[in-house]
Amino acid sequence: MNEIAGPGFPPTATEHRAAPSPPPAPVPLPGEESHLDPRVQLLWSLLVGGPLALLALVTVGVAAGVGAWELAAGLACLGAAAVSVAVIGARLAWSRWTWIAFDDALELRHGVVHVSSSLVPYHRIQQIDVHRGPLQRLLGVSRLVLRTAAATTDATIPGLGEVEADHLRYELLKRAGVDDAV
Amino acid sequence: MPSEAPPTGGPRRTSPRTVAAIGVSGIMGALVFLATLIWSSDNSPGGLLFAAGIGVTRAGVEVATWWARTYTVGPTQLVVDEGLITRHHRVVPYARVQQVDLHRSFMSQVFGVAELRIDTAGAAGATTVRLRLLELREAEELRTLILTRRATVPAGAATADDVGGPVPAACADPGPPVEPIWGLLRCEPRTLVIGALTHTAVVAGLPLTILAGLCVGIVAIEPLGAMGALLGIGVAILGAAVIVASTLVVNVWQLWDYSLAHQGGDLHLRFGVLDVRQLTIPRTRVQQITIIDNPVRRRLGLVGVTLHSATLPGGSGEQSGDTRFQIPVLQSRGLDEFLARMMGDRTWTPPPLIARPPAARRRAILRRSLLLALVLASPAVLGWPVGAVLLTFVSAGWSWGRLAHRSAGLGTSSSLVALARGAVHHRLDLIPIARIQSCRSVAGPLDRRRRLATIHVDIAGSTRAPALRDIDRETADGLVRSLPRRADRAIG
Numbered sequence: 001m002n003e004i005a006g007p008g009f010p011p012t013a014t015e016h017r018a019a020p021s022p023p024p025a026p027v028p029l030p031g032e033e034s035h036l037d038p039r040v041q042l043l044w045s046l047l048v049g050g051p052l053a054l055l056a057l058v059t060v061g062v063a064a065g066v067g068a069w070e071l072a073a074g075l076a077c078l079g080a081a082a083v084s085v086a087v088i089g090a091r092l093a094w095s096r097w098t099w100i101a102f103d104d105a106l107e108l109r110h111g112v113v114h115v116s117s118s119l120v121p122y123h124r125i126q127q128i129d130v131h132r133g134p135l136q137r138l139l140g141v142s143r144l145v146l147r148t149a150a151a152t153t154d155a156t157i158p159g160l161g162e163v164e165a166d167h168l169r170y171e172l173l174k175r176a177g178v179d180d181a182v
Numbered sequence: 183m184p185s186e187a188p189p190t191g192g193p194r195r196t197s198p199r200t201v202a203a204i205g206v207s208g209i210m211g212a213l214v215f216l217a218t219l220i221w222s223s224d225n226s227p228g229g230l231l232f233a234a235g236i237g238v239t240r241a242g243v244e245v246a247t248w249w250a251r252t253y254t255v256g257p258t259q260l261v262v263d264e265g266l267i268t269r270h271h272r273v274v275p276y277a278r279v280q281q282v283d284l285h286r287s288f289m290s291q292v293f294g295v296a297e298l299r300i301d302t303a304g305a306a307g308a309t310t311v312r313l314r315l316l317e318l319r320e321a322e323e324l325r326t327l328i329l330t331r332r333a334t335v336p337a338g339a340a341t342a343d344d345v346g347g348p349v350p351a352a353c354a355d356p357g358p359p360v361e362p363i364w365g366l367l368r369c370e371p372r373t374l375v376i377g378a379l380t381h382t383a384v385v386a387g388l389p390l391t392i393l394a395g396l397c398v399g400i401v402a403i404e405p406l407g408a409m410g411a412l413l414g415i416g417v418a419i420l421g422a423a424v425i426v427a428s429t430l431v432v433n434v435w436q437l438w439d440y441s442l443a444h445q446g447g448d449l450h451l452r453f454g455v456l457d458v459r460q461l462t463i464p465r466t467r468v469q470q471i472t473i474i475d476n477p478v479r480r481r482l483g484l485v486g487v488t489l490h491s492a493t494l495p496g497g498s499g500e501q502s503g504d505t506r507f508q509i510p511v512l513q514s515r516g517l518d519e520f521l522a523r524m525m526g527d528r529t530w531t532p533p534p535l536i537a538r539p540p541a542a543r544r545r546a547i548l549r550r551s552l553l554l555a556l557v558l559a560s561p562a563v564l565g566w567p568v569g570a571v572l573l574t575f576v577s578a579g580w581s582w583g584r585l586a587h588r589s590a591g592l593g594t595s596s597s598l599v600a601l602a603r604g605a606v607h608h609r610l611d612l613i614p615i616a617r618i619q620s621c622r623s624v625a626g627p628l629d630r631r632r633r634l635a636t637i638h639v640d641i642a643g644s645t646r647a648p649a650l651r652d653i654d655r656e657t658a659d660g661l662v663r664s665l666p667r668r669a670d671r672a673i674g
Contacts, residue, residue: 118622122669149642150619
């Protein structure tokens with residue numbers, strides 16, 4: 001268990017690694033349109049394009065192994081096209097993903113084909129999770145998940161820098177409701 | 183209402199009669215199993231021993247489970263410990279209680295006990311605490327205590343060591359409730375029968391059964407002659423009888439002696455004879471009210487109403503339980519007045535609906551015509567050229583779409599959001615603005631071309647957010663920005 005020396009916010013994963021740095025200082029919320037961390041494009045490209053590239057490599061290898069060179073060339077082209085689509089898709093999705101932290105609520109806008117816009121008041125926030133998978137840790141990005149009492153609320157910011165995620169989480173927790181708000 | 187001081191402190195066990203009440207049900211199950219076994223194995227003594235072993239094991243498990251379950255009534259929270267192998271320690275702060283349900287099955291009534299279910303917000307099962315089983319008087323007293331303390335104990339008053347002990351002055355019980363109980367609705371058997379016969383299951387099921395009988399008759403008339411026609415009529419009559427009988431059982435037998443009342447800020451619902459349910463939901467915890475009708479009910483001026491709390495319906499196994507709060511049938515003429523009286527608030531009147539833009543009508547017609555074309559395409563091709571006649575039914579999509587468009591709409595008032603939809607069965611969702619958790623608008627590529635969007639209103643206790651398709655995109659975006667903020671201001 002981490003011991004908290006005094007009043008304040010417990011140290012986050014970022015600070016543990018950078019110990020003994022002090023807890024994050026309160027940072028005013030931007031109040032303007034913000035994009036996700038650009039590294040999330042690489043993450044999405046890897047998550048979608050990686051398995052496709054692997055599949056293409058295996059099938060091309062098998063086709064080359066049996067001497068079907070034309071088929072291998074065709075599969076290689078197909079694999080390259082699929083990976084390119086994944087990379088372009090990740091770039092497009094990143095460019096369309098924006099969030100605005102107002103004084104009273106968080107607005108999220110995202111989607112390439114289906115454009116979604118949602119607004120979550122801070123007082124409705126029940127829980128804030130920060131997810132960092134192995135690949136995300138490698139790239140230094142975090143996924144911030146806001147939960148309200150409604151199971152259907154769509155409030156996940158999928159790619160923030162680690163420090164930015166910790167600061168935003170801290171600021172949102174300060175503003176989160178104290179009642180169950182249901 | 184009980185006048186004695188409610189039970190506090192603990193830990194204490196539930197009624198020892200729990201073992202008998204559950205054990206008898208188990209023995210009856212074992213007897214049925216035994217009879218099946220003997221019937222299938224020509225009176226083999228092995229079967230008898232096997233069934234007896236199951237019965238004894240079941241009884242042992244029930245006794246041990248009862249022994250392991252204890253509850254503690256604290257000043258600000260209820261604590262329940264249970265589980266034989268895996269121990270569960272569950273803490274329910276009174277201030278977080280969404281719904282209280284006193285359930286008396288037939289066997290519980292025989293043994294004079296009752297089950298108390300306490301729901302907090304979240305998935306059913308995960309957040310439902312069940313006390314199986316308490317003496318009836320004790321269950322009623324505990325229910326009263328929880329409801330009283332829910333109203334008096336401030337949220338966040340509970341502490342980690344708040345289990346039993348003396349009650350702090352700030353959280354002391356004010357004694358028996360002084361609020362009088364006001365009756366709101368009592369459904370006579372005749373009303374329940376009308377509700378069952380006009381239920382959507384009957385209204386939609388009967389035409390389908392008649393159609394099925396017609397199909398059977400047409401197919402069988404050639405090989406069987408007059409007998410084939412009789413067979414078709416028989417199928418239609420049998421199907422209709424099954425639908426009507428099952429609907430009558432569900433909506434008349436289970437809802438027998440239905441009464442709805444309010445006491446202060448709580449709504450009390452009671453129904454059932456062999457399986458008696460007494461549900462209580464605080465008015466301020468109502469997340470949504472749904473009003474549903476169908477063509478027959480519209481003709482008779484009737485509607486059905488469902489109240490939704492923040493407890494998600496469903497759950498499984500031991501934790502399953504129907505937490506619906508339904509009013510089977512009401513006169514639609516006095517509905518506004520009834521809603522205002524039930525919720526104790528004049529602002530609970532459905533706001534006038536604003537129609538969707540003309541582009542939404544075209545999409546409603548197109549969507550339904552395409553659906554009909556898809557469904558009818560295969561039989562039309564298979565039965566070509568006579569089957570082509572079926573394609574003329576695609577034109578029904580035009581009327582269907584127009585009907586759907588006419589009944590759909592969105593309205594807002596100072597305290598409510600109303601979403602209406604449905605071509606044949608109309609559904610009106612009324613959502614208190616103060617209960618909105620968040621809002622979303624979603625627009626696909628075709629929606630964007632027509633400047634349309636779908637709005638979703640997220641509320642607690644719903645796995646599917648109330649939504650309305652094809653509203654003006656600017657209106658949707660405006661509502662997404664304003665409704666959650668108004669909700670925020672409404673709760674201060």
